Amino acid sequence: MSRREFLRGVVGALVASATSMGRSRAEGGAGERFEIVKSDDEWRRALSAGQYAVLREGDTERARSSPLDEERRPGVYRCAGCDLPVFSSQTKFDSGTGWPSFWVAIDGAVRTRQEGIRFFIPATEVHCRRCGSHLGHVFGDGPAPTHLRYCINGIALRFEPRPTPSAGG
Numbered sequence: 025m026s027r028r029e030f031l032r033g034v035v036g037a038l039v040a041s042a043t044s045m046g047r048s049r050a051e052g053g054a055g056e057r058f059e060i061v062k063s064d065d066e067w068r069r070a071l072s073a074g075q076y077a078v079l080r081e082g083d084t085e086r087a088r089s090s091p092l093d094e095e096r097r098p099g100v101y102r103c104a105g106c107d108l109p110v111f112s113s114q115t116k117f118d119s120g121t122g123w124p125s126f127w128v129a130i131d132g133a134v135r136t137r138q139e140g141i142r143f144f145i146p147a148t149e150v151h152c153r154r155c156g157s158h159l160g161h162v163f164g165d166g167p168a169p170t171h172l173r174y175c176i177n178g179i180a181l182r183f184e185p186r187p188t189p190s191a192g193g
């Protein structure tokens with residue numbers, strides 16, 4: 025192999041890897057398929073303006089703006105877009121950030137995608153497995169046993185308290 029052929033090979037490999045990186049990033053969201061698919065109009069009708077901004081446009085609610093940040097009752101947190109149970113009160117913890125925080129999601133309920141750098145920290149976006157709605161982000165500074173911190177917008181969740189056992193039951 026001549027030096028020129030070698031260089032051409034190296035440049036080719038670099039271009040190929042740069043291209044595939046760009047492609048995978050661009051297709052990270054668009055290429056994913058979801059069970060529940062709605063038109064933009066349908067989403068706007070189904071959600072409040074605040075919910076739409078977070079769930080469908082990836083917005084982040086103001087810290088401490090959701091009553092679910094302080095929610096302590098046992099129960100299940102459902103995706104506000106499609107009602108899929110996504111988090112349990114059993115894995116909720118007080119992160120002090122002002123957003124509902126969990127150390128794990130309900131098995132198979134959410135998916136993640138790399139989003140680049142957010143506030144100087146590599147951010148991983150979290151969305152609902154069933155309808156693709158944006159829920160929040162996950163960071164690697166949570167408590168044991170997972171050491172993950174799912175930082176979730178309260179407005180993206182619907183809390184369903186566990187029914188209290190009836191007396192004598």
Ligand SMILES: [Zn+2]
Pocket residue numbers: 103104105106107108152153154155156157
């Ligand atoms: Zn959903």
